Amino acid sequence: MAWILLIVAGVLEVVMALSLKMSNGLSHLWWTISFLTFAVLSFGLLSYALKSLEVGTAYAVWTGIGAVGTAVIGMIAMGDNVSFPRIASIALIVIGVVGLNLAGGAH
Template sequence: MAWIIIIVAGLFEVAMAYSLKMSDGLSHLWWTLSFLATAALSFGLLAYALKSLEVGTAYAVWTGIGAVGTAALGMLAMGDEVSFARIGSIALILIGVVGLNLAGSH
């Protein structure tokens, strides 16, 4: 169950980054409130999941979901540059998160 919570927390991290971008420097009230709400949910869920998970692995998965999800959202929906280097870097993040997770599972 804790891993599902980490995944949801990571998705809220993606929503947090999107809301922060859309807030235009925290100058749009509703996007700023969305940023604050999704940040609170993301961190709150992470804190709850850390009750039963190792901090290093859980944090790596949480940040990995946030980084990969935000980069993908930027490229797919927000006009961020798409390049082989960016896609390769996302793949390296995924490999690192999976590797860390497998290394901690004995």
């Protein structure tokens, strides 16, 4: 159950980051409220998942989902630059998170 909550928290981190972008420096009220709401939800679920998961692995998975998800959506939907180095870097993040889990971070 903790892993499911952690994955949901990571997805909410993506929504949080995109809301922050759309808030235009926290100057758009509804996007700012969206950012704050998803930040609280994401951190709350991460906190709950940390009750039974190792902090290093859980945090790496949470930030990995957030970083990869935000980068991919930025490239697909928001006009962010798409290049081989960016895609390779995203792949390295995924490899690193998987590596942490294979190294015994999950229990």
